[in-house]
Amino acid sequence: DAKTTQPTSMDCAEGRAANLPCNHSTISGNEYVYWYRQIHSQGPQYIIHGLKNNETNEMASLIITEDRKSSTLILPHATLRDTAVYYCIVRVEAAGNKLTFGGGTRVLVKP
Amino acid sequence: DVKVTQSSRYLVKRTGEKVFLECVQDMDHENMFWYRQDPGLGLRLIYFSYDVKMKEKGDIPEGYSVSREKKERFSLILESASTNQTSMYLCASARSDRGYGYTFGSGTRLTVV
Numbered sequence: 385d386a387k388t389t390q391p392t393s394m395d396c397a398e399g400r401a402a403n404l405p406c407n408h409s410t411i412s413g414n415e416y417v418y419w420y421r422q423i424h425s426q427g428p429q430y431i432i433h434g435l436k437n438n439e440t441n442e443m444a445s446l447i448i449t450e451d452r453k454s455s456t457l458i459l460p461h462a463t464l465r466d467t468a469v470y471y472c473i474v475r476v477e478a479a480g481n482k483l484t485f486g487g488g489t490r491v492l493v494k495p
Numbered sequence: 496d497v498k499v500t501q502s503s504r505y506l507v508k509r510t511g512e513k514v515f516l517e518c519v520q521d522m523d524h525e526n527m528f529w530y531r532q533d534p535g536l537g538l539r540l541i542y543f544s545y546d547v548k549m550k551e552k553g554d555i556p557e558g559y560s561v562s563r564e565k566k567e568r569f570s571l572i573l574e575s576a577s578t579n580q581t582s583m584y585l586c587a588s589a590r591s592d593r594g595y596g597y598t599f600g601s602g603t604r605l606t607v608v
Contacts (some may be wrong), residue, residue: 418596420596420597425602426601426602427499427585427587427599427600427601427602428538428585428587428597428599429599430596430597430598433596482528482540482543482553483597484540484554485530485537485538485539486537487537488537
């Protein structure tokens with residue numbers, strides 16, 4: 385499985401953009417990059433995913449470098465409710481398409 | 496709104512009891528998963544299923560079994576609960592197509608005393 389590396393934690397000011405980096409230098413050509421987040425005491429929530437191109441939805445934007453070895457999740461206007469652990473995951477292409485979660489980045493949005 | 500529903504939010508069981516954790520999804524997803532989450536260890540995959548009556552071991556299957564008799568339901572079974580199985584258990588489901596995310600349930604916090 386391709387592994388990911390994320391900072392353990394980061395702080396962000398409310399109303400500002402939060403940029404969450406992720407390294408996945410061993411990613412293979414057919415693996416997607418997924419982002420999930422987990423708010424305290426809840427199950428993880430899907431945010432966004434991408435293969436090669438940058439992606440945007442109502443929650444966030446995903447920027448993937450041209451060599452696909454790293455990506456950045458952007459929360460454009462962070463709110464206090466965005467405080468959570470954010471997981472960057474590379475999807476294993478195998479039966480059952482299981483996801484393996486790493487340690488994630490603990491993001492604290494401060495007033 | 497599509498959902499993954501776990502039957503209990505909190506559960507307390509005694510050591511040696513047989514415990515059933517139930518998970519139901521209404522999205523007609525082929526794949527279903529059971530994870531446990533512990534402080535400092537993150538989410539770890541116990542078992543998953545990619546079709547009815549099919550099951551695959553995850554990273555930590557010891558002490559657990561699963562059952563998937565219907566597409567929408569995936570049960571996790573602790574044959575003889577032990578205190579080291581005290582944890583948060585999370586169920587998820589997903590389509591088989593590439594490029595689709597998982598939907599997780601809210602979790603069951605199991606305490607074995």
